[in-house]
Amino acid sequence: MTVDAFPLRISYADALATIARVAGQRRLAPEHVAIARAHGRVLAADVLAPMATPAFDNSAMDGFALRHADLAASGASVLSLCGEQFAGPATVAAVGAGECARITTGAPLPPGTDTVVMKEHAMEEGARVRILEPVAAGRNVRRRGEDVREGDLLAAAGEVLAPARVALLAAQGIASVAVARRPTVAVFSTGDELVEPGLPLAHGQVYNSNRELLMGLLRAEGLEPVAWPTLPDDPAAIESALRHAGEAFDLVLTCGGVSAGEKDHLPALLQRRGKVHFWKVRMRPGMPVLLADGGTLGPALFLCLPGNPVSVLATCLALARPLLDGLQGRAARRTWRARLAAPWHKRHERLEFLRGRLGSGADGGLLVEPDPADGSHRMRAAADADALIVLGEGERDYAAGEVVEVLPY
Numbered sequence: 001m002t003v004d005a006f007p008l009r010i011s012y013a014d015a016l017a018t019i020a021r022v023a024g025q026r027r028l029a030p031e032h033v034a035i036a037r038a039h040g041r042v043l044a045a046d047v048l049a050p051m052a053t054p055a056f057d058n059s060a061m062d063g064f065a066l067r068h069a070d071l072a073a074s075g076a077s078v079l080s081l082c083g084e085q086f087a088g089p090a091t092v093a094a095v096g097a098g099e100c101a102r103i104t105t106g107a108p109l110p111p112g113t114d115t116v117v118m119k120e121h122a123m124e125e126g127a128r129v130r131i132l133e134p135v136a137a138g139r140n141v142r143r144r145g146e147d148v149r150e151g152d153l154l155a156a157a158g159e160v161l162a163p164a165r166v167a168l169l170a171a172q173g174i175a176s177v178a179v180a181r182r183p184t185v186a187v188f189s190t191g192d193e194l195v196e197p198g199l200p201l202a203h204g205q206v207y208n209s210n211r212e213l214l215m216g217l218l219r220a221e222g223l224e225p226v227a228w229p230t231l232p233d234d235p236a237a238i239e240s241a242l243r244h245a246g247e248a249f250d251l252v253l254t255c256g257g258v259s260a261g262e263k264d265h266l267p268a269l270l271q272r273r274g275k276v277h278f279w280k281v282r283m284r285p286g287m288p289v290l291l292a293d294g295g296t297l298g299p300a301l302f303l304c305l306p307g308n309p310v311s312v313l314a315t316c317l318a319l320a321r322p323l324l325d326g327l328q329g330r331a332a333r334r335t336w337r338a339r340l341a342a343p344w345h346k347r348h349e350r351l352e353f354l355r356g357r358l359g360s361g362a363d364g365g366l367l368v369e370p371d372p373a374d375g376s377h378r379m380r381a382a383a384d385a386d387a388l389i390v391l392g393e394g395e396r397d398y399a400a401g402e403v404v405e406v407l408p409y
Contacts, residue, residue, distance in 0.1 A: 005276075006275075006276040006277065006278060007277070007278040007279075008278070008279055008280055009280045009281075009282055009287075010278050010280070010281055010282065011281070011282055011393070012281055012282065012283050012318070012351045014278075015278060015281045015283075015289075015291075015319060016319075016322055018277050018278055018291065019291065019319065019322050019326060020322070020326050022277055022291065022293075022301065022323075022326075023323055023325075023326025023327045024326060026250075026301065026327060027327065027328075027329055028180050028181040028182075028183060028250065028327050028328060028329075029181055030044030030045065030178040030179060030180055030181070031044075031178070031179060031180075031181050032176050032177065032178050032179075033177065033179055034175065034176050035166060035169055035170055035174060035175055035176060035177065038161050038166055038169075038176075038177050038179060039161060039162075039163060039166055040161065040162075040222040041160070041177075041179035041180070041222070042158065042159070042160055042179060042180040042328040042330045043155050043156065043157055043158065043159045043160075043161055043177060043178070043179055044157060044178040044179050044180050044329065045157050045177075045178045046153060046155070046156055046157050047153075047154045047155045047169060047174065047177060048151055048152065048153060048154065049148045049149065049150055049151060049152040049153075049154050049172055050150070050172055050173065050174070051148075051150055051172060051173065052144055052145035052148060052149055052150045053145070053147045053148040053171055053172065054142050054143070054144055054145070054146065055144065056108045056109070056144050057108065057109040057141055057142065057143055057144050058087075058106055058108050058109055058141070058142050059085075059103045059104065059105055059106065059107050059109060059116045059140060059141065059142070060105065060116065060140045060141065060142050061105055061116055061118045061119070062103070062104050062105055062118070062119045063102075063103060063116050063117050063118045063119045063120075063121070063122065063140065064079075064081075064100040064101065064102055064103060064116065064119070064122050064131070065095065065100060065101045065103040065109055065110050065113040065115070065116050066079060066095065066099070066100040066101075066113055066115055066116075066117065066131070067095065067097065067099075067112060067113055067114060067115070068114055068115040068135075068136075068137040068138070069097075070097060070098055070099075070100075071131060071134050071135070072134065073134065074134060075133075075134075076130055076131060076132055076133065077130070077131040077134075078125075078128055078129070078130050078131070079099055079100040079129050079131065080098055080099045080100070080127060080128055080129075081099075081101070081102065081124070081127050081129050082095060082096070082099040082101055083095075083101045083102070083110075084101060084102035085101050085103045085104070085107045085108065085109075086103075086104050086107050087104055087105070087106040087107045088107070090108055090110070092110040092111075093110075093111070094110065094111040094112045095110045095111070095112040100113075100117075100129050100131075101113070103116060109141060114137060114138060114141065115135060115136075115137055115138055115139050115140070115141065116139060116140035116141055117131050117135055117139070117140070118140060121133060121135070148168075148172070154168055154169060154172065154174075155168070155169065155177075156331070157329065157331075158329050158330055158331030159331060160330065161177075161179070180327075180329050180330075181328075182222065182223055182224070182328070183223065183250040183251055183324055183327045183328065184224075184226070184248070184250045184251070185218055185223055185226070185249060185250065185251045185252075185253055185324075186225070186228055186245040186248070186249040186251070186252045186253065186300075187211060187214050187215060187225050187226065187227045187228065187253050187254075188228050188230075188231050188241070188242070188245070188252065188253070188254040188255070189208050189210050189230045189231070189254075189255055189256060190230065190231040190232075190233070190238070190254060190255070190256040190257035190266070191230070191231075191232075191233060191256045191257065191263075191307065192232055192263075193205050193206055194206065194207070194208040194230045195207055195208065196208055196230075197209075208230060209379065210255045210256070210307065210309055210312045211230075213309060213312055213313060213316075214253060214255065214312065214316060215227055217313075217316050217320075217409075218253075218324075221321065221324060223324070225253075226249070228241060228245060229241075231254075231257070233257070233263040235265045235269065238257070238265055238266070238269060239269055239273070239297070242254075242269070242294075242297050242302070243296075243297045245298070245300065246294040246297035246298025246299070246300040246302070247297075247298035247299070247300075248298070248300075249300050250300060250301065250327065251300060251301050251302075251303060251323070251324070251327070252294070252300045252301070252302045252303070253303050253305065253316075253320060254266060254302070254305065255304075255305040255306065255307055255312045256305075256306070257304070257307065258288050258290050258304040258305065258306060258307075259288040259307075260288070264288075266290065266304045267279055267290060267304075269297075270290065270292040270295075270297075270304070273294070273295045273296045273297045274292045274293050274294050274295030274296070274297055274302065275292060275293040275295055276290060276291070276292045277291040277292060277293070278290070278291055281319070282349070282350045282351060282393065283314070283315075283318065283350055283351045283352070283353065284348060284350040284351070284352045284353070284376075285306070285308060285310050285311040285314050285315075285353065285376035286305065286306050286311040286312075286315035286319075286353070286376070287306070287350065288306050289303070289304065289305055289306060289315045289319060290302070290303070290304040291303050291304075291319075291323075301323070303319065303320055303323060305319075306376075308376035309376075309379045310375070310376045310377065310379060310381070310382050311376045313382050313388075313409070314353040314388060317353075317388060317407050317409055318353060318388070335405060336366070336405065336406045336407070336408060337366070337403050337404065337405055337406065338358060338365075338366040338368040338403070338406050339361070339365060339366070339367050339368070339400075339401050339402065339403055339404075340367075340368060340370065340389075340398055340399070340401065340402050340404055341359070341361075341368060341369040341400065342369060342370060342400050343397065343398060343399050343400045344370045344397075344398040345397050346391050346394075346395055346396055347395055348395060349393060349394055349395060350393060351390070351391065351392055351393045352389075352390075352391040353389070353390060353391075353407070354370050354371070354374055354388065354389040354391055355370070355371040355373070355374065355378075355381050355382050355384075355385035355387075355388065356368040356369055356370045356371060356385055356387050356406065357369045357371070357384065357385050357386055357387070358386055358387050358406065358408065366406075368387055368389055368404065368406050370389055371384065371385055386408060386409060387406040387407060387408045387409060388406065388407040389404055389405075389406055390404060390405040390406065391404065
């Protein structure tokens with residue numbers, strides 16, 4: 001297969017479009033999970049409310065339930081105490097004219113009542129209750145269905161189930177939901193120069209930081225990636241390991257060995273054994289990134305990232321994350337924008353993911369401070385930052401205060 005048989009040096013927008021298409025064709029099947037295990041999962045189907053909430057009119061306060069018509073237009077009113085209603089089953093059959101019932105927060109409103117007076121605004125006098133001042137009709141009453149009506153959309157397909165959303169479903173008595181299966185991911189680092197942290201380091205060697213970077217980024221997405229041993233610069237060993245992973249995982253994520261050097265074996269291997277969707281994206285850092293179907297290496301998708309650590313960070317956030325989202329049918333993420341806290345001169349044509357640190361201005365608006373240490377090997381700058389600043393294609397000057405897109409991490 002020749003390099004002109006697949007897209008080469010494509011734009012970032014085209015890369016995202018290809019990722020969306022490929023992931024859509026490989027959408028993971030849904031599975032049902034108990035509501036207790038649904039936190040952080042991507043919902044696979046809309047959920048409609050099976051009931052109204054509140055399911056019944058109930059009290060918003062501790063106090064006394066009564067008929068508003070029994071209150072004087074001004075001054076105090078005295079009513080007979082006919083019973084008490086706590087949260088739970090109804091214990092007061094009805095409240096008649098001139099009567100009231102003691103009630104607690106969340107308790108069902110007794111038949112015949114339409115208003116609750118706070119305990120602090122009443123005084124018990126034996127079997128009577130003095131209401132110290134008038135209140136508006138319907139005060140301190142939670143009406144049936146005022147939060148959710150039967151048939152309302154509770155959660156939409158593609159939504160990530162946050163704790164409050166899960167609580168809403170639980171409040172409806174929903175015991176399980178259909179969610180996208182979480183993709184399985186194998187993580188590889190490549191290169192004879194890599195040494196594991198804690199071992200002696202010879203001249204010319206570097207410690208393997210990319211593995212921990214990728215594992216952490218993937219775990220932050222709720223996944224359980226599997227780290228494989230570092231691949232040597234040996235084509236046969238690389239092919240064997242990737243074939244084993246390609247048969248067992250949904251996505252094989254590699255870093256290093258994907259450019260055009262003598263020891264960059266991945267492009268040739270995936271051209272020969274699989275189907276390359278694109279190679280090289282006009283972005284900085286991270287241009288030599290490759291997406292491919294495994295072909296004879298197995299049914300997995302292969303996303304091969306560059307080896308420089310900041311390139312790994314940028315390509316994982318900008319390309320691997322959308323791929324994982326697409327496999328799960330996740331809805332589009334929120335787009336974040338901030339004002340540049342300082343001017344920046346972009347001196348090249350490629351789209352750039354510049355490191356920056358988020359903060360807020362005196363007006364409360366979101367600011368981002370660009371870090372001048374913009375080399376793809378400058379991991380300290382990436383660690384000191386907490387966002388990638390997205391600067392479009394083309395050389396240009398950005399003024400302080402200009403609004404830019406940011407990818408928090």
